[in-house]
Amino acid sequence: MRIVVFVKPVPEAETRLRPSADGARLDTDGVKWVLSGYDESAIEQALLLKEANAGSEVRAVTYGPSPRSEEVLRACLALGCTSAGWVEAPADLPPDVRLKVRALRQAAVRWPADLYLLGQQSLDTESGLLPLALAMALGVPGANGALDLAFDAARNELSFERSSEAGVEEWRLPSPSVIGLKQAKNDPRSAKLQNILKSRKMPIDRIPAVELPAAPEVTGNANRFRFELPPPRTGARLIEYAAPDEAAEKLVRVLREEAKVFP
Amino acid sequence: MSGPTLLLAETGPRGLQAASLETIGVARALAGEGPVVAVIFAGPSDTATAALAAAGADKVLCLRHPFLEEGRGAACAFVVAEIARELGVELLLVGGTPFGREVAGALATAWDALAATQVTEVRRTANGYSLKRPVFGGRASESLELAGPRVVLALRPNSFGGAPPTPRACAIEEHPVPTIPPALLPGTRVRVRPAESSAGPDLGTAPIVVAGGRGFKSPENFHLLEELAASLGAAAGASRAVTDAGWRPGSYQVGQTGRSVSPQLYIAVGISGAIQHLVGMMSSRVIVAINSDPNAPIFRVADYGIVGDLFAILPPLTKAIRTARGLPT
Ligand SMILES: Cc1cc2nc3c(=O)[nH]c(=O)nc-3n(C[C@H](O)[C@H](O)[C@H](O)COP(=O)(O)OP(=O)(O)OC[C@H]3O[C@@H](n4cnc5c(N)ncnc54)[C@H](O)[C@@H]3O)c2cc1C
Numbered sequence: 001m002r003i004v005v006f007v008k009p010v011p012e013a014e015t016r017l018r019p020s021a022d023g024a025r026l027d028t029d030g031v032k033w034v035l036s037g038y039d040e041s042a043i044e045q046a047l048l049l050k051e052a053n054a055g056s057e058v059r060a061v062t063y064g065p066s067p068r069s070e071e072v073l074r075a076c077l078a079l080g081c082t083s084a085g086w087v088e089a090p091a092d093l094p095p096d097v098r099l100k101v102r103a104l105r106q107a108a109v110r111w112p113a114d115l116y117l118l119g120q121q122s123l124d125t126e127s128g129l130l131p132l133a134l135a136m137a138l139g140v141p142g143a144n145g146a147l148d149l150a151f152d153a154a155r156n157e158l159s160f161e162r163s164s165e166a167g168v169e170e171w172r173l174p175s176p177s178v179i180g181l182k183q184a185k186n187d188p189r190s191a192k193l194q195n196i197l198k199s200r201k202m203p204i205d206r207i208p209a210v211e212l213p214a215a216p217e218v219t220g221n222a223n224r225f226r227f228e229l230p231p232p233r234t235g236a237r238l239i240e241y242a243a244p245d246e247a248a249e250k251l252v253r254v255l256r257e258e259a260k261v262f263p
Numbered sequence: 264m265s266g267p268t269l270l271l272a273e274t275g276p277r278g279l280q281a282a283s284l285e286t287i288g289v290a291r292a293l294a295g296e297g298p299v300v301a302v303i304f305a306g307p308s309d310t311a312t313a314a315l316a317a318a319g320a321d322k323v324l325c326l327r328h329p330f331l332e333e334g335r336g337a338a339c340a341f342v343v344a345e346i347a348r349e350l351g352v353e354l355l356l357v358g359g360t361p362f363g364r365e366v367a368g369a370l371a372t373a374w375d376a377l378a379a380t381q382v383t384e385v386r387r388t389a390n391g392y393s394l395k396r397p398v399f400g401g402r403a404s405e406s407l408e409l410a411g412p413r414v415v416l417a418l419r420p421n422s423f424g425g426a427p428p429t430p431r432a433c434a435i436e437e438h439p440v441p442t443i444p445p446a447l448l449p450g451t452r453v454r455v456r457p458a459e460s461s462a463g464p465d466l467g468t469a470p471i472v473v474a475g476g477r478g479f480k481s482p483e484n485f486h487l488l489e490e491l492a493a494s495l496g497a498a499a500g501a502s503r504a505v506t507d508a509g510w511r512p513g514s515y516q517v518g519q520t521g522r523s524v525s526p527q528l529y530i531a532v533g534i535s536g537a538i539q540h541l542v543g544m545m546s547s548r549v550i551v552a553i554n555s556d557p558n559a560p561i562f563r564v565a566d567y568g569i570v571g572d573l574f575a576i577l578p579p580l581t582k583a584i585r586t587a588r589g590l591p592t
Contacts, residue, residue, distance in 0.1 A: 017403050121364075132340070241571075259549045
């Protein structure tokens with residue numbers, strides 16, 4: 001089975017978020033770039049499928065600037081991906097998912113697969129648009145929010161569950177498909193030291209930005225003009241009370257009169 | 264001359280989704296005096312269609328097709344894109360549910376549109392739309408300007424308060440289903456196991472959520488949470504510690520690997536506030552924490568807190584709420 005996992009470098013969870021000087025974006029100075037939790041799950045899922053289907057290959061692919069792209073791809077190789085692909089991108093892409101679709105489509109043509117896997121959304125911009133936007137562009141079935149994928153080689157089908165308003169849905173999609181993953185069966189593994197060392201010497205296949213097809217008529221203009229932090233949370237106002245009854249009544253009163261959330 | 268503002272409504276086991284009703288209010292506000300047309304994959308005499316018609320749309324288009332009613336994102340997006348082209352639509356709105364997110368992504372390609380999800384504020388500008396959305400699990404927000412001939416927005420549930428639009432005369436029409444390309448139709452939804460959720464509203468879109476954590480100690484004690492939820496007409500949720508232990512079904516889980524919620528009011532009971540839980544609920548408008556440990560991280564993101572034993576606090580709290588709401592105690 002050939003699997004391509006699209007990953008995106010995101011600032012590590014502990015990053016102290018700060019707006020840039022112009023207030024329009026995240027200040028990425030000194031930020032450490034890592035795989036997001038959903039992408040880690042997608043890599044874990046791909047490796048589980050590889051282990052269950054002898055002779056499988058897992059290629060991690062990212063679309064991003066240097067050096068964060070190489071860093072994240074090396075992390076994927078250290079986890080057990082068999083190859084890595086990098087589509088070069090400028091650091092500040094306009095917030096238009098069609099630009100990403102154009103680049104990743106190029107990667108999908110270069111590296112055909114039975115499954116194109118992504119995290120269900122990135123952990124920074126959290127848009128969740130890409131899996132279906134890409135599926136439509138590739139002309140293959142797509143689904144987002146999948147849990148625990150399995151591959152049936154005889155029927156050439158992918159099966160998974162996902163939860164929706166209706167309950168837990170069980171799906172079968174023919175391969176190839178584009179699937180956005182919510183969670184693999186296991187929590188993501190971590191890389192062994194010897195594999196981290198080995199990954200440093202593995203090649204990364206590169207698609208330079210100039211090899212992307214000339215910009216199609218992408219109509220319209222998307223522009224990110226502000227990045228801001230919410231007013232700092234000052235911590236909870238603690239209700240003072242002598243007996244539980246008093247705590248209950250005081251809480252009901254503040255919710256009703258102050259927070260105005262109480263029906 | 265621009266066409267109508269289009270919205271795609273969603274139905275679920277409880278009829279019309281609350282997220283779709285919220286979408287009508289926003290569509291109405293953005294459309295001004297212009298027409299608001301709603302698309303629904305249901306019949307003209309279904310209750311969901313009637314609810315949609317009563318909520319302030321000018322026209323409801325009903326389309327029936329088993330694959331559309333199953334909520335297949337790609338097929339639904341294809342059909343909606345066809346209708347949008349036919350009507351000359353510039354702005355299309357969907358509710359911020361998992362379905363809405365899929366359709367918005369597919370529409371970016373199928374309708375060649377600019378797209379954004381999790382939108383919490385939006386207004387018209389000279390060039391298009393200016394909008395705001397939370398990023399980094401609610402730890403920051405970004406503002407975007409989308410200036411395009413075609414824009415699709417998925418709205419974050421419970422973000423647009425305000426009075427519901429006044430109902431107006433609404434035409435309900437059946438609309439033929441465009442021929443869906445076979446490439447968009449393969450695959451089978453084998454079956455659906457109905458969620459074993461509480462009797463209350465849907466967790467993902469409920470205006471009030473009460474969630475319980477390991478502090479409940481055992482599954483037998485969760486009736487205290489369900490009773491609190493019932494007193495508020497709220498959805499009940501849980502931390503992963505609780506769903507992993509099987510104390511509550513997986514459909515209750517809130518957080519990074521569970522549901523993401525943004526209600527008006529979130530009450531966390533016996534939940535410590537691990538980062539993976541916080542990213543699923545931190546953009547709730549008002550957060551209340553009840554926890555016996557004054558140093559629990561949940562108190563750092565909460566607006567109001569009660570430090571105390573949940574077993575002592577919940578019964579009188581449920582009673583006080585019932586009394587305040589005029590419910591029998
Ligand atoms: C990859 C990954 C994904 C994850 N995804 C999620 C997710 O989606 N959602 C999620 O919730 N977690 C998730 N987790 C788990 C998360 O890290 C925490 O372990 C979990 O949220 C803890 O649940 P809890 O707060 O109920 O339990 P605990 O952390 O054990 O907290 C219990 C709390 O109850 C309080 N308490 C005890 N007794 C009482 C009492 N009598 N009265 C009042 N308070 C009391 C305690 O003071 C404590 O603060 C994930 C973890 C990983 C590694």
